Every structure is written in structure tokens, then in C-alpha cells.
Amino acid sequence: MVSLRFLVCCLLFLASSVYATIVSHDGRAITIDGNRRVLLSGSIHYPRSTPEMWPDLIKKGKEGGLDAIETYVFWNAHEPTRRQYDFSGNLDLIRFLKTIQDQKLYVVLRIGPYVCAEWNYGGFPVWLHNMPDMEFRTTNKAFMNEMQNFTTMIVDMVKKNKLFASQGGPIILAQIENEYGNVIGSYGEMGKAYIQWCANMAQSLDVGVPWIMCQQDDAPQPMLNTCNGYYCDNFEPNNANTPKMWTENWTGWYQNWGGKNPHRTTEDVAFSVARFFQRGGTFQNYYMYHGGTNFGRTAGGPYITTSYDYDAPLDEFGNLNQPKYGHLKQLHDILHSMEKTLTYGNVSTIDFGNFVSATIYKTEGGSSCFFGNVNESSDATINFQGETYVVPTWSVSILPDCKTEVYNTAKINTQTSVMVKKPNEAEDKPINLKWSWRPENIDNFLLKGRGESTMRQLFDQKIVSNDQSDYLWYMTTLNLKEEDPVWGKNMYLHINSTAHVLHAFVNGQHVGNYHAENGKFHYVFEQEAKFNPGDNVISLLSITVGLPNYGAFFENVPAGITGPVFIIGKNDDETIVKDLSAHKWSYKTGLSGFENQLFSSESQSKWSGDSVPFNRTMTWYKTTFKAPLGSEPVVVDLLGLGKGTAWINGNNIGRYWPEFLSTEDGCSTECNYRGAYYAEKCQTNCGEPTQRWYHVPRSFLNPKGDNTLVLFEEIGGNPSFVNFQTIGVGGVCANVYEKNVLELSCHGRPISAIKFASFGNPRGKCGSFEKGTCEANKDVVNILSAECVGKEKCSVNVSAEKFGVPECDGATRSLAVEALC
Ligand code: GAL
Numbered sequence: 001m002v003s004l005r006f007l008v009c010c011l012l013f014l015a016s017s018v019y020a021t022i023v024s025h026d027g028r029a030i031t032i033d034g035n036r037r038v039l040l041s042g043s044i045h046y047p048r049s050t051p052e053m054w055p056d057l058i059k060k061g062k063e064g065g066l067d068a069i070e071t072y073v074f075w076n077a078h079e080p081t082r083r084q085y086d087f088s089g090n091l092d093l094i095r096f097l098k099t100i101q102d103q104k105l106y107v108v109l110r111i112g113p114y115v116c117a118e119w120n121y122g123g124f125p126v127w128l129h130n131m132p133d134m135e136f137r138t139t140n141k142a143f144m145n146e147m148q149n150f151t152t153m154i155v156d157m158v159k160k161n162k163l164f165a166s167q168g169g170p171i172i173l174a175q176i177e178n179e180y181g182n183v184i185g186s187y188g189e190m191g192k193a194y195i196q197w198c199a200n201m202a203q204s205l206d207v208g209v210p211w212i213m214c215q216q217d218d219a220p221q222p223m224l225n226t227c228n229g230y231y232c233d234n235f236e237p238n239n240a241n242t243p244k245m246w247t248e249n250w251t252g253w254y255q256n257w258g259g260k261n262p263h264r265t266t267e268d269v270a271f272s273v274a275r276f277f278q279r280g281g282t283f284q285n286y287y288m289y290h291g292g293t294n295f296g297r298t299a300g301g302p303y304i305t306t307s308y309d310y311d312a313p314l315d316e317f318g319n320l321n322q323p324k325y326g327h328l329k330q331l332h333d334i335l336h337s338m339e340k341t342l343t344y345g346n347v348s349t350i351d352f353g354n355f356v357s358a359t360i361y362k363t364e365g366g367s368s369c370f371f372g373n374v375n376e377s378s379d380a381t382i383n384f385q386g387e388t389y390v391v392p393t394w395s396v397s398i399l400p401d402c403k404t405e406v407y408n409t410a411k412i413n414t415q416t417s418v419m420v421k422k423p424n425e426a427e428d429k430p431i432n433l434k435w436s437w438r439p440e441n442i443d444n445f446l447l448k449g450r451g452e453s454t455m456r457q458l459f460d461q462k463i464v465s466n467d468q469s470d471y472l473w474y475m476t477t478l479n480l481k482e483e484d485p486v487w488g489k490n491m492y493l494h495i496n497s498t499a500h501v502l503h504a505f506v507n508g509q510h511v512g513n514y515h516a517e518n519g520k521f522h523y524v525f526e527q528e529a530k531f532n533p534g535d536n537v538i539s540l541l542s543i544t545v546g547l548p549n550y551g552a553f554f555e556n557v558p559a560g561i562t563g564p565v566f567i568i569g570k571n572d573d574e575t576i577v578k579d580l581s582a583h584k585w586s587y588k589t590g591l592s593g594f595e596n597q598l599f600s601s602e603s604q605s606k607w608s609g610d611s612v613p614f615n616r617t618m619t620w621y622k623t624t625f626k627a628p629l630g631s632e633p634v635v636v637d638l639l640g641l642g643k644g645t646a647w648i649n650g651n652n653i654g655r656y657w658p659e660f661l662s663t664e665d666g667c668s669t670e671c672n673y674r675g676a677y678y679a680e681k682c683q684t685n686c687g688e689p690t691q692r693w694y695h696v697p698r699s700f701l702n703p704k705g706d707n708t709l710v711l712f713e714e715i716g717g718n719p720s721f722v723n724f725q726t727i728g729v730g731g732v733c734a735n736v737y738e739k740n741v742l743e744l745s746c747h748g749r750p751i752s753a754i755k756f757a758s759f760g761n762p763r764g765k766c767g768s769f770e771k772g773t774c775e776a777n778k779d780v781v782n783i784l785s786a787e788c789v790g791k792e793k794c795s796v797n798v799s800a801e802k803f804g805v806p807e808c809d810g811a812t813r814s815l816a817v818e819a820l821c
Helices: 002-019 054-063 093-102 141-160 184-204 266-278 324-337 339-344 443-448 461-465 780-788
Strands: 023-025 030-032 035-037 039-044 068-072 106-112 171-176 211-214 224-229 244-250 281-290 346-353 356-363 366-373 380-384 387-391 395-399 416-423 436-439 453-455 471-480 490-497 501-506 509-515 523-528 534-543 565-571 574-579 585-589 619-626 634-637 644-648 651-656 693-696 706-713 723-737 741-745 753-760 793-797 814-820
Touching (some): 030 171, 039 054, 039 106, 039 324, 068 281, 093 106, 093 141, 106 141, 141 184, 171 184, 211 244, 266 281, 266 366, 266 395, 324 395, 339 366, 346 380, 356 380, 387 395, 443 534, 461 471, 461 585, 490 501, 741 814, 753 780, 780 793, 780 814
Parallel strands (some): 039 068, 039 281, 068 106, 171 211, 211 224, 244 281
Antiparallel strands (some): 023 030, 030 035, 366 395, 380 387, 416 723, 436 619, 471 534, 471 585, 490 565, 501 534, 634 693, 634 723, 644 651, 644 706, 723 814
């Protein structure tokens, strides 16, 4: 007995010494295995890519200088039906976490389970909303039970796989809730009690790593409150022992249907990060590092696009978004090189006035300095320890030894990569795909008005459909007698609607359709319609385009046709209103083509290749194609189509809506990085289809043999322009300051020519460089051609010795290059 106990004790001791990775915190930095750390992290959401993409994305994150990957956990994806779980394919959370572990990076696991994230319904399952006595994110028994159930299930699963750092795994931090502090005021005392409950519940799960709560100023101890935003240098945690942590540094912004394409400059992202570490930050995470794609019906809303590119350091397809990726990588390497002084050094600050300051981190072993200039319009010249330094407007300079500037956030030495699309070379005539088609079978609904349930009331779409589909039919039959006062007048169908998109039919005739303007989801649809004496079938198809994901009580924002619905008879002196709201309404969730899985590769359905119609509503199209050669990412161009859903070999690649153009105004080709960023500051794509190209992950394709594309076109479109393309680097350019290294890379393709090169004071920007007033006396194009052409990458020291000495009146010299891939 004694010896058994001894054995168990020793085993436990052994186990703990093998797995002991202790995570604690001390006000300055997170401490892992006794080492205090500067932690750089990036968000990659596993369902927004495919398992086949994960290793490469994570590897690029690691090479980009990240220590950790942050992800949310997506409740509605994992528990689509209550107590029925899905962790398959791109929902394989454990596989994702292990892929990160394999590459020896840490993980920040944001369980939520409310996540926001531009994800459908903020990650909540809609069945949750439909449970009795339910109220989200407050002291509500039903909600708390479900939240605890899901959170516990995830924690248990992660523990079973020994993935918490306390078990020797990669997860160093876990998150409960998400930005509740932004909305807590709307929930009163119940909200305060709820956040306390969240803290206790999380704590009771005993994960052995700290829990964070982002944007939660009153986070109860021991929860760590963290900051989200474009800048977090001013953030102060609510406890002196909490390290200064930034869970979401928004690298760009998301896109809405009808909205433009936002960009956040590289200079400004780097500035915000450097400023944060200048001012005592210890953990910083890019939201997003890779945004990816909202496949299927996962986009939040209303009106979040299928692409979730976010202008992140890795683009939607997983390519390096240069120069953002490289400029930040350099920053990470420098910050890591200063880890010791940043975490142990004594801090002092010199204020030079006019928003210019120096911060010095000093240890016995040495010092590191940051010079920050937060002025929006003037460069600063400062004197520091006997030397003069110029700190450009809205930038931070880093001097790891407090003498030599090795990095300035506004001076980019990384190449810009220009991505180009190429036609699918596996097809003879790639553009001429051969189409077959089928109509969506809607006759039952249009002519008989017959659904699967009836109610004498208009219901919110979520309640009827449980969000099993975007589509819900609302149908009623109206018996009109000729003596009815409404008769003989001009008759209108009048609908108070919160349907994101609405199609209205009377007696099988399409009366009209409407899509809400973004932000105006409560509207009146009124159309003249023809009614007959006797029975009239009114069929309204309500379509959601992503359920809301943000705001207090967002779960109650109505969706669908909430009414009232009227028939209005008008003539010169009289208006008769017939309220149909309390009629017998028949409901049908979904469309029959979806139910019959017309998109599935196994589907036995009949399609016709004859007289393929264009601009026909509710139409299914199908074609086959060969996978593009090579390994570059594939996109499908859906220009010409209206709105609908696309499938590749049965995989839903998301909603498409190329007919929805971005608004005309507010775009600029120039983007000034100086001054605080906001989402509308730098936008492109005005007046163009909001999203025209859709990602087709390589793993969805058969590399040999035929592949199938199925489209469900809802409002009418022309598929004859549809074609497949690959995306790769077309050319690269850079403007690198003297004494730095020029690195050119065609991301795996060879560099084919040097199109332009000038050492001196070249002008212009990538794509339009020009020689300046001073120029090196050697042939710069020749030198670079010899060193780079034919190679996939080359690195060149930028020095006057190499290129010859141009006289530039003492100004900093740079090398501008444009190369073709
Ligand atoms: C934050 C939220 C994230 C995401 C982000 C915008 O408020 O926490 O989940 O929605 O905004 O992209």
C-alpha cells in the first residue's frame, strides 16, 4: 500500500516536472517558465481557412515573428443543433491547436462563447435564442446554463488533449466573454452580476492559465482586462499587477455588401505597435493576421461580405500582403531582440514637447530607446545624449542600444508585392464554360401558398427557421369579393419588412424585389399588384444575409417580415387598408434545391443543357472545369451574376452578390498614414462590385479530372463571364534607404527582369517610380539584374560603395527598384 502511494506520488512529480510550463504575470510582462516575455501574436480563425491551409498560415506567422496565434471558438458552428456537435473539417479545433503546437507557437484561446467577429449572430446558435425564457449575455439562468455547458465542453476537450500550458500545451491565455464592457451599461445590475458570474465560472474550470476579458474595465480579479482598438498605448489595466495587453490591433477592417474596401497603412499599424511597446505594452495581437473567408453562411451581419481579407498581413488566400507583413516582421525581430531590457529595465521618459518623447529602458547590461512623434503634421528634430535625430511625423524610431536607429515605423524597407490574376491554363478556352441549368421549384409556394406550418401571426424569421437557411417563405391566401371596398381601386401590396432581401409574388406573378440599404433594415415595401376576385395567393420570400453580431441585445434585432402587411386600395378620394397580419400565414423554411442538394456531387438531379436562360430569377446553374495548374491560390470570377450561393464540388464557398456595387464616393488612391486611422479613412473599390472574386481553396478541387461549380442564382444573372483564375505575384517594387538590405522575392516564382532601378533620391511610388535629381554613377539596373534575375529571391546591401556615390546634398539616399516576376 505504502509503495503504491509512493509510486503515484513519484509519477505525479514526474508528470508535473515534464509538463511544468508555468504561466503567471507580474505587471510588466507575462512570465512563461520563469522567463518574462514580449509577446507578439496574430489572429487566425480556423473556420475561415481549410485544414490544408493551416500549416502554411501558421508557418508564415512564425516566420513573420509571431510568438502566438489567437483564435476565437465558434459556438454556432460547433453546436448547430442543441447537444449535437461538429468538429469536422475546418471546425477541427484540436487539429488547429495541435498544428500551432507543432510549430512551437503559443495559443490565445478566446472561447467567448460570444465572439462578435463579423460571424453569423456573433457565434450564438439561433436555437439558443428560441429557448424559453432566454436572454443573452445577462443574469439569465437558461443562458448561463448553455454558456457554461459549451464553455465546459470546450475546456474539457482541450484539457483531454493536454493543450493548456499548465499541461505542457501551447495555450497560455484563455478568454471568457468578449468586449462586454462596451455594452454592460445597457444591462444594469444584471450585467454586473453576469460579468462576475462569467469570472467565477471561468475560474472554476481550472485551466491553469490566466483568463482574460477584453474591453472590460471592471474585470473582476483574477480576470485580466485587455484592450482592443487601432491604438492601445494609452490603455491602463485595472490592476497594477496586470500586464498591459492588447488583444485586437485591427490591421484593417471588414467589408459590407455595398461598402468599399478598407485599407490601413503599414506605417500606421507599425506605429501603433511600436508606440504600444514604447509605453510599456507586453502582449500585442493583430486582429486579423489572416482574415480569410466567410464560407457557407458564416458571415455575420447583416451584410458582411464573403471575403474577410481585412487587409491583414496575410491576405485572404494566405499570400504575404507586402509590405505589411515584412515591415511588421522587422519590427517583431527588433522588439524580440530588446526583450530583456523591455521586461527588466527601469523606465524613464523625456518629453520634448509637441507630442514628441523618448522612452528609455535601462538595465545594467544596456539600454534600449524609443523616440515617438505623435504629431500629425511635423517632423521632429531632437537632441538625445549629444546626438541629433530626426523623427518623422506620426512615427516611432527604435534604437536597441539608444544610439543607432535601426527601425522607424514610417520608413518601409520591405518590398511591395503586386498581386495579379492569371487565367486558368488547364482549360483550352477557360472563359467558355459549358453550362446546364434547372429552375428552382417554387410553384407550390407561388400558386398554392402551401408551406410546412401555419400560424395566425407574422413571426420573426429566426423563430420560424432556426436559421437553418437564408430563405423563408411567408404565404397567405386572401379571398377577395367583388363587393369588397378595396376592389376597383389601384391595389398595392404594402409590407413593413425587416427582410434583408425580399421577393414578393401575387398569384405566381413576381411583383418586385428589394434589398435593404445597409443600416436601414427596417423599411416599407410598397408595389402595385394585380389581384383577382376569389382567392389570391400572396407569397413573400424573405432572405437573410447574415444575422447581427454586435451591440447590446443584438439577438433581438428583428429579421424577416415582421409586419404589418397590408393590401391598400387607393383612388383619388379614398384609401382602404386591409391588414393581413393576423391572417393564416403558411411558412416554409429553405428552398427545395437546397433540400434536394442540387449542389452535391452525388446529386442525381436532371439538368438541361439547352437554351440556358440568362437573367432568370431562382435559377440553378452547373458547369464542370479543370483545376488550374500549379499551386497558386484559385479564385472564381462571378462577374455578371446577381446574388446567390456558389459550391465547388459540393463545398459552399459562400454567398455571392456581384450585382451589389460599392457606393461611388469616398475612395482615394493616396492614403495618408499620418493621423489617427478610422475605417473610412483609406478605401478603394468605389462603384465596383463589392466582391467579384471568390476564394476556391485548392483542397476543394480535384487536381486531375473534372470539378463542378454549382450556382444558385436568386435575382437573375448571366453566368457566361464566370471563369477561374490563379493569384500570384506579378511584380515587386521597393524603395529602400541606404544602409539597409533590399530583399526582393517573387514568392516562389523567378524574378524575370529589373524594370526600373535608381539609387539617389528617386521619386514616386511603386508602379510609377522616377529618377530624382541625384543619381548614382554606376548602372544600377545592370548590377541588380546580375544579382537577382533568374532567382526566386535576392538580397542586396544598399550602399553608396556598391552603386557609386550620388551627390544628394547630404539627404538620405535610397534605392528604388521595380522588378517583374
Ligand atoms: C471587435 C470584436 C471583434 C471584431 C472586431 C471588428 O469589437 O471584438 O470580434 O468584431 O471588433 O472586426
